Amino acid sequence: MLTTVLQQLINGLSAGSLYALVAIGYTMVYGVLRMINFAHGDILMVGAYLAFFGISAFMLPWWVSFITAIILTGFVGVLVEKLAYKPIRNASRVSLLITAVGVSFFLENLFLVLFGGVPKAFPIAPIFHGVLNYNQLYLPVVSIYTPIVALVLLYMLLYILHHTKYGMAMRSIALDIDTTSLMGINVDIVISLVFFLGSSLAAVGGILWSTQYPSINPLMGIMPGLKAFAAAVLGGIGDVAGAAIGGLILGISEVLIVAFFPSLAGYKDAFAFLLLILVLLFKPTGIMGKELERKRF
């Protein structure tokens, strides 16, 4: 019994840290632009494809391919902001939201047309090979690495936000864009930086996700994207630490529900959205809930 619980907790922790990595991107973009970037899940997919091509088409060593994919995905996020969101930055939030949905469809269909809808096997990096067996605990190496990677990245992000000049600008921009520009700060660069960081984290999530499954397809970003969005809302949208906590809670509760109510296993994917509805009904500000409009990172 204890091993089962432990086993499930580790599985949940691993899934949860993936949601956390992706949720952070939603929360940061919401923080600066007050919009839900519904294309964020597809950015995860782009990251996974870039890593795939690095290894399978360009024969790069896995780590070179991963790092390249993470950085390039960051730039894809920056490009999406520049082309699609920046021109309507001062329009109504609904216009931004609809544009994000449009970008999402665009990326999905672009990849469908370019690379086809047939899932491709994702090459598993040597470092993620194997399973640890320990007292009947069954631990794929990747699910041990995932929470560690997520924790290290979260720490780095919080460090940037709280101990660097541009991190400070990201926090001030989240409060007030105009006054931030009065400090002589080029707010376009700061916003680009936010998209770069959020998108790179999504790429890391995409790579880890693909390693666990291990296949990729152009629509693979939808489910983790939506769940991570639910996690971000659960944690309190706009709050980075909250997004991480929301991701963990979602991942662990998904796994535990299936473990203890096997008959509900078929509804596993619905749980995130049930949670989303409940949060929106009873505590729209989420766990780290301050007043919605005052919350900044």
Next chain:
Amino acid sequence: MLKVKNLNVFYKLIHAVNDISFEVPESKIVTLIGPNGAGKSSTLKSIVGLVASSGQINFLSHNISKEKTYQRIKRGIALVPEGRKVFVNLTVLENLRIGAFNKPASTLEEKYERIFQIFPILKKRAKQYAGTLSGGEQQMLALGRALMSEPSLLMLDEPSLGLAPKVVQEVFEIIQHLNREGMTILLVEQNAAMALKIAHYGYVLEAGKIVLEDVAQNLLQNEDVRKSYLGEV
């Protein structure tokens, strides 16, 4: 130092600033007074490019009217906005730090010390979030934050707004002190009496137009000004 010519600001159908021209000479305090909605804030915002405008804005003999806000600020303009707008989610020290965003880190300590000398209260509050400060302290912080960039032109939008008379007095003394040290200042105020007392020159703005301009001393004596703005019958 600052020369504005034929400035116009439109918000959709509202003509908020109607073809005004004015000047702020070096080392002077110039004040812009006028009733609510006259277009005072719009004028200041258009100088730093926060609202779109037409007309010429010359700063230190550069036409800056096409530049982005951050570029104009880098040239040496600072605006203390209406309602102070300190970053409540940053600490007092971070607010000062961000004011000097484009200055080398090595010069920061020296700048903090200078600000703490003018506003000793900020030193005591340095580690606190700016949101926990009183209104008066926030005004000091907003001023300190603007001074961190060592501007050539300091623009203030209603620094007396919502402050107790004693604090207003203090703020105006600091403004005057800064000017005596050579700072050029453009001061927007509803508190016309206070503003005209420390200013060298003044413009009266009504419904987007400059209706009167003169040496501040003369405006203080002017019949219309006394009636409309100094509360005399």
